[in-house]
Amino acid sequence: MTAAASPFTVAALYCFTPFQDTAALQGPLEAICRASRVKGTLLLAHEGINGTIAGPDAGIADVLAHIRALPGCADLDVKLSHASAMPFHRLKVRLKREIVTMGVPDIDPRASVGTYVDAQDWNALIADPDTIVIDTRNDYEVAIGTFAGAIDPKTATFRDFPGWFRAHRDELLGEGRRPKVAMFCTGGIRCEKSTAFLRQEGIDEVYHLKGGILKYLETVPEDESLWQGECFVFDERVAVGHGLREGSHGLCRSCRRPVSAADRAPPLYEEGVSCAACYPEKTDAQRASYRERHRQEKLAAARGVRHVGDPGTPA
Structure with missing residues (x-):
């Protein structure tokens, strides 16, 4: 799938920079994403911003321009790729303690890095x-x-x-x-x-x-x-290969692990319910719950409406 034939641009981005008031940044950032028809996840913390978003070329350009205008983000690190379908179901702009969680105090990539x-x-x-x-x-x-x-x-x-x-x-x-x-x-x-x-x-x-x-x-x-x-990515493409072409892996909707074609063979794999990796981790009651959820999702999709568990984002 060439970029020209892919209607969605995907931007993986991050920047380590000291934000004093992340709550003040959250609302305007979410607003520009929604106005630009962009979905995905963006994390804001006092150490900076991180996330992956997708949308039309012009929408992604507008959001990136907004982020680059934030304090210290002029040199925002961005990797662009393309997707044949929108790879995110919704938009999330969240406040976090760390933009990538390591849990070690006083780690500052701005001060010392490889x-x-x-x-x-x-x-x-x-x-x-x-x-x-x-x-x-x-x-x-x-x-x-x-x-x-x-x-x-x-x-x-x-x-x-x-x-x-x-x-x-x-x-x-x-x-x-x-x-x-x-x-x-x-x-x-x-x-x-x-x-x-x-x-x-x-x-x-x-x-x-x-x-x-x-x-x-x-x-x-x-x-x-x-x-x-292939390289696992945290969106509905699941994985990409050389040239950032969309890969061959699917996703287990129960545990969110990647599954190959061979992994999707029964009996332990059941769409929306389990894969070989997570089957022993779940109970029969949990699998029954996932099975009903998957059934409701398919019914909602057939009716052309969002499932009640998917808040989505404005079209």
């Missing part, structure tokens, strides 16, 4: 045998794609990353080793904090992929790529 590595230079860095490559994303994201040879921390949330690193520090860096540490994530924001954290832990030679996996898949030719699989 060395940025452009996508075209990333292959050489991670091919170096003296480089330790760490995927900072969650386990379900890593499961559908990662860089060849990268370490998977098998974390359920980003909040688990500091504990994982401290538990495995000697294994990774022990016996007098001083390797380079290269980290990557979807769009770059988690690595802003993970590299700042490693610097705080006394690790000096820390690098991260500028623009994240999305920038790499956009700019590095597939025949030169060291990426394997």
Whole structure:
């Protein structure tokens, strides 16, 4: 699907900047999104802004212009891609304690962060045998794609990353080793904090992929790529591949994990109810509830109306 044939532009964005009054920013930001027919999620915290939104080209341009006019956001980091259908059901502009939750006090990417590595230079860095490559994303994201040879921390949330690193520090860096540490994530924001954290832990030679996996898949030719699989994205596209083309994975509506074509085989997979990963985590009563919810959603869709559980956004 080419950009010209895709009616929706998707913008993944973030900026670390000190906001004094996030509540004052929330209303106008939500208003411009609604007026511009833009949906998605934007998070505001005292440390900055983060989110992914989608809409028509002109609408996205208007919202990005509004955000870039906020204090400290002129150099907003944005990755643009395209979608054949609106990849979000609603708009959410939320106030948070952190724009990406790590839970470690005094981490400030504006003060100390790893060395940025452009996508075209990333292959050489991670091919170096003296480089330790760490995927900072969650386990379900890593499961559908990662860089060849990268370490998977098998974390359920980003909040688990500091504990994982401290538990495995000697294994990774022990016996007098001083390797380079290269980290990557979807769009770059988690690595802003993970590299700042490693610097705080006394690790000096820390690098991260500028623009994240999305920038790499956009700019590095597939025949030169060291990426394997697809990249999970937090919208209805579920995953993208090289050239940021929409991927092949679907989504389990019960647990929100990505599912491949093989994963969607019965008996443990049931649309809207369960997949093989979450089936043992749920009770029969929960699955019955999800089954009824899915039935109601299908009925609402057939009538051309929103399901009662979906507040949606104005058309």
